[in-house]
Amino acid sequence: MHTPVLSVTRTPLVAVYGTLKRGLRNHHWLEGADFLGSDRLTSATLYDLGPFPGAKPETSRGVEVEVFRVDATLLAELDRLEDFRPRQPQAGLYRRAIHATVFGPAWLYLYNPDVVGCLAIRQGGW
Numbered sequence: 001m002h003t004p005v006l007s008v009t010r011t012p013l014v015a016v017y018g019t020l021k022r023g024l025r026n027h028h029w030l031e032g033a034d035f036l037g038s039d040r041l042t043s044a045t046l047y048d049l050g051p052f053p054g055a056k057p058e059t060s061r062g063v064e065v066e067v068f069r070v071d072a073t074l075l076a077e078l079d080r081l082e083d084f085r086p087r088q089p090q091a092g093l094y095r096r097a098i099h100a101t102v103f104g105p106a107w108l109y110l111y112n113p114d115v116v117g118c119l120a121i122r123q124g125g126w
Helices: 072-081
Strands: 013-016 034-041 045-048 053-056 062-069 094-101 104-111 119-121
Touching: 013 034, 013 094, 034 094, 062 104
Parallel strands: 013 104
Antiparallel strands: 013 062, 034 062, 045 053, 045 119, 053 104, 094 104
């Protein structure tokens, strides 16, 4: 089965909502990326998973994200951090999908496992 290339050539933007945000513990992974600004996505709902959040493609009242411009090397590093598997997107911890932001289309990491029993965050941030 051929998997479409989910590359930085489709969009060089990434929208982050959890520990990758500025001031949080994994933000150092975005060193060298250009911060474009913040936005609120109504195309995703966050779930509080304890040490980090996970997003699901569910309508919300607007969850807070930060949008960064990245290159192919940095996107590949983020894929490793998020356990995104391009050839088997459903097999990893996260998969990537493009969501509209005020800065243009951006990759958003979506949480694969079930979130039953986890607190939904349908507005604001984690």
